[in-house]
Amino acid sequence: MTQMSNYPLGGRRFCRQLEKTIPPGFFRALSDPTRVELLVQLSGCRRACTVGELAECCPVDLSVVSRHLAILRDAGLLEATRRGKQVHYRVRYDMVTDTLRAVANAVEQCCPDEKECC
Numbered sequence: 042m043t044q045m046s047n048y049p050l051g052g053r054r055f056c057r058q059l060e061k062t063i064p065p066g067f068f069r070a071l072s073d074p075t076r077v078e079l080l081v082q083l084s085g086c087r088r089a090c091t092v093g094e095l096a097e098c099c100p101v102d103l104s105v106v107s108r109h110l111a112i113l114r115d116a117g118l119l120e121a122t123r124r125g126k127q128v129h130y131r132v133r134y135d136m137v138t139d140t141l142r143a144v145a146n147a148v149e150q151c152c153p154d155e156k157e158c159c
Contacts, residue, residue: 059147067140070116075099076109080118080132089122089129 070076082098083090096106110130113119118137119130 059144059151062140062143062147064117064140066112066116067118070113070118073109073112075101075105076113079106079109080113083119083130084132084134089131091127091129093127095130 071080078099079095082095086094092103092107092110095110096103099106110119110121110128114121114130118133120133122129122131
């Protein structure tokens with residue numbers, strides 16, 4: 042988690058529940074447009090895809106696509122399975138949706154009334 046949680050916001054400490062909800066690297070993994078595009082493409086495939094298949098949608102080298110996929114995998118958004126020499130990636134829909142729901146719930150709990158927060 043970033044240092045943001047150590048600073049008061051609107052005179053109050055940052056909501057600890059929100060900090061506990063966000064897996065390390067989750068939003069960092071989603072902060073790059075190429076990674077978001079890869080996640081969107083992989084979601085649209087609705088099956089596991091290889092690095093080569095996913096690289097066809099992006100204007101970057103295969104090695105760059107592979108690094109982006111590794112970041113998404115390390116953040117828990119993707120699952121990787123090796124089949125021979127190829128690695129197949131698939132979206133961990135349950136993790137992504139559960140995390141986003143938990144973040145939304147934690148934000149609502151931290152500040153149910155906007156007027157009270159700021």
